[in-house]
Amino acid sequence: GQNIDQPTEMTATEGAIVQINCTYQTSGFNGLFWYQQHAGEAPTFLSYNVLDGLEEKGRFSSFLSRSKGYSYLLLKELQMKDSASYLCAVRSTDSWGKLQFGAGTQVVVTP
Amino acid sequence: DAGVTQSPTHLIKTRGQQVTLRCSPKSGHDTVSWYQQALGQGPQFIFQYYEEEERQRGNFPDRFSGHQFPNYSSELNVNALLLGDSALYLCASSSGGLTTGELFFGEGSRLTVL
Numbered sequence A: 001g002q003n004i005d006q007p008t009e010m011t012a013t014e015g016a017i018v019q020i021n022c023t024y025q026t027s028g029f030n031g032l033f034w035y036q037q038h039a040g041e042a043p044t045f046l047s048y049n050v051l052d053g054l055e056e057k058g059r060f061s062s063f064l065s066r067s068k069g070y071s072y073l074l075l076k077e078l079q080m081k082d083s084a085s086y087l088c089a090v091r092s093t094d095s096w097g098k099l100q101f102g103a104g105t106q107v108v109v110t111p
Numbered sequence B: 001d002a003g004v005t006q007s008p009t010h011l012i013k014t015r016g017q018q019v020t021l022r023c024s025p026k027s028g029h030d031t032v033s034w035y036q037q038a039l040g041q042g043p044q045f046i047f048q049y050y051e052e053e054e055r056q057r058g059n060f061p062d063r064f065s066g067h068q069f070p071n072y073s074s075e076l077n078v079n080a081l082l083l084g085d086s087a088l089y090l091c092a093s094s095s096g097g098l099t100t101g102e103l104f105f106g107e108g109s110r111l112t113v114l
Helices: none
Strands: A002-005 A009-013 A018-026 A029-037 A044-049 A053-057 A060-065 A070-075 A084-092 A099-101 A105-110 B005-007 B010-013 B019-024 B031-037 B044-050 B053-057 B064-068 B074-078 B087-094 B109-113
Touching (some): A002 A084, A018 A029, A018 A105, A099 B044, B019 B087, B031 B074, B044 B064, B074 B087
Parallel strands (some): B010 B109
Antiparallel strands (some): A018 A070, A084 A105, B005 B019, B031 B044, B031 B087, B044 B053
């Protein structure tokens, strides 16, 4: 099975940086995803890591360490529109693309 | 290019009733997955359809059933509704290959069971 843990809520100031950690336990790992979900809306894809290291995409970066079962999502130059829930999800090797999601981290950006 | 579309967007049912939710995948996608998202929680996998067959199923009772049509659209049926079935039901589409896992989600159907 899989167990995915991420903090429930984080607060940061506009323009600052926030790092959302995600730890996971899985019987077979085949990729880690980060999704953003604004209240009442669908999750939207942010990033995908399958190899160790950092993936950078604009203001968002995602890091993976497979040996530690650990990932983080880094949000730089925070904007008010970044206030949302951020979902960490893991795909295992025994699935057809099924994702196991964490409960999500609610990021609140303050002026 | 239309994304994933779901209907209805909101609905209210009473305990014991049955509900059908519908999903049309993103153009070019042939695989549909359904997820249930309770308030304050992450999406939970219900099942996945590919080539009109249920390919994989999560830990949900048989009250949850589905179907995929030749045009790749899909339905989720829930029988004998319980209060605990109140949630946002998300449909996600992807292509049948395993090389990428990015799911494209619809806006969801918000089900309230009274």
